[in-house]
Amino acid sequence: MSGLEGARVLVTGGAGFIGSHLVDELLEHHDPAEVRVIDNLANGRIENLVRLGTDPRLRFDAADLRDGDAVERALQGVDVVMHLACLGVRHSLHDPVENHDVNAGATLTLLEAARRHEVRRFVHVSSSEVFGTAQYAPMDERHPTWPETVYGGSKLAGEAYARAAFRTHGMATVVARPFNTYGPRSHFEGDSGEVLPRTIVRALCGLPPLVYGDGEQTRDFMHVHDTARGLAALAVCDEAVGQTVNLGSGREVTINDLAAAVVAGVGRPDLVPVHLEDRPGDVRRLIVDGRYMKSLTGFETKVVFEDGVADLVGWFSSRPQTPQEMLARIEDRNWVASATSAAPGEELS
Ligand SMILES: NC(=O)c1ccc[n+]([C@@H]2O[C@H](COP(=O)([O-])OP(=O)(O)OC[C@H]3O[C@@H](n4cnc5c(N)ncnc54)[C@H](O)[C@@H]3O)[C@@H](O)[C@H]2O)c1
Numbered sequence: 001m002s003g004l005e006g007a008r009v010l011v012t013g014g015a016g017f018i019g020s021h022l023v024d025e026l027l028e029h030h031d032p033a034e035v036r037v038i039d040n041l042a043n044g045r046i047e048n049l050v051r052l053g054t055d056p057r058l059r060f061d062a063a064d065l066r067d068g069d070a071v072e073r074a075l076q077g078v079d080v081v082m083h084l085a086c087l088g089v090r091h092s093l094h095d096p097v098e099n100h101d102v103n104a105g106a107t108l109t110l111l112e113a114a115r116r117h118e119v120r121r122f123v124h125v126s127s128s129e130v131f132g133t134a135q136y137a138p139m140d141e142r143h144p145t146w147p148e149t150v151y152g153g154s155k156l157a158g159e160a161y162a163r164a165a166f167r168t169h170g171m172a173t174v175v176a177r178p179f180n181t182y183g184p185r186s187h188f189e190g191d192s193g194e195v196l197p198r199t200i201v202r203a204l205c206g207l208p209p210l211v212y213g214d215g216e217q218t219r220d221f222m223h224v225h226d227t228a229r230g231l232a233a234l235a236v237c238d239e240a241v242g243q244t245v246n247l248g249s250g251r252e253v254t255i256n257d258l259a260a261a262v263v264a265g266v267g268r269p270d271l272v273p274v275h276l277e278d279r280p281g282d283v284r285r286l287i288v289d290g291r292y293m294k295s296l297t298g299f300e301t302k303v304v305f306e307d308g309v310a311d312l313v314g315w316f317s318s319r320p321q322t323p324q325e326m327l328a329r330i331e332d333r334n335w336v337a338s339a340t341s342a343a344p345g346e347e348l349s
Pocket residue numbers: 012013014015016017018019038039040041042043044045063064065066083084085086087088102106125126127128155177178179180181182192
């Protein structure tokens with residue numbers, strides 16, 4: 001495949017955080033004939049599709065991937081599928097069966113339908129959560145997969161089905177494994193809330209960062225503009241077909257570092273982090289070995305973490321809601337298996 005020029009691209013989960021930036025990336029830089037989004041808005045937002053209504057190439061169907069008719073409709077005439085729709089890691093703790101149904105089950109039925117429709121390329125967006133805690137670092141594609149949550153397990157199942165479609169049917173599938181992604185439109189709220197946006201919202205309210213455990217657990221944070229660029233690069237890379245590719249910045253950031261970057265970005269160095277108990281199943285280390293991605297596509301990250309955090313502080317400061325309104329939508333409780341369990345940390349807000 002030489003490129004996406006003139007192609008019809010289906011983005012599942014395209015109203016979500018990463019999916020909506022991928023939509024922007026495709027429309028701005030890849031000249032497709034059409035970008036079609038299917039998203040049931042479980043966690044996505046129509047406002048994330050900033051070009052909807054102004055760019056005639058962008059279409060949106062508010063439908064569930066578990067709805068076979070909707071999937072058939074979405075795949076009509078499609079050349080390339082970018083599959084991002086999923087339910088998140090916290091959701092998997094209190095509703096593991098639905099999490100599996102969407103992340104693994106719907107991936108398999110989508111792959112089967114895409115094969116019938118003879119799509120030219122299928123990019124399955126997996127997650128570094130398939131690895132579990134790093135057994136060595138940096139983590140290359142051969143690192144053992146030992147997921148610690150149903151979410152990680154369901155994403156691993158999706159990977160396996162995408163690889164099977166390539167092995168058994170010669171379908172042109174690619175598995176991309178982004179590490180932690182951050183940036184505008186990231187989730188601070190409820191089940192989907194990520195540590196960086198939640199910490200920013202708290203700091204904007206004058207509240208200290210909440211750090212689970214000793215804060216020395218690490219993540220590989222990549223800005224969403226880089227993630228979207230990387231996913232698009234994989235979609236047009238013939239050598240990536242049948243391959244599994246890690247996608248991250250290659251920089252290891254501790255949660256203590258993150259807290260420091262946030263309080264600096266907000267201009268509140270007086271906010272001293274409060275340490276809570278460890279999260280059950282929390283992954284201790286994550287850092288990518290990005291050499292394979294670079295050798296395949298020439299990809300390099302552009303956004304430096306501290307700059308991206310400062311920008312994100314600006315983005316959250318310019319939301320129509322006040323920081324206090326956003327704070328009210330955060331669940332600052334530890335990971336729990338039931339939605340009704342205790343909520344340590346609430347007393348801080
Ligand atoms: N955010 C990260 O740091 C990160 C890291 C690694 C991998 N990923 C992967 O990237 C992808 C996108 O993640 P995100 O952070 O943008 O999450 P997100 O929740 O913002 O996006 C997922 C989208 O899928 C939609 N969705 C959920 N269930 C659906 C269903 N049954 N039918 C149709 N749509 C449905 C949601 O409404 C949402 O818009 C996911 O596959 C995720 O596993 C994300």
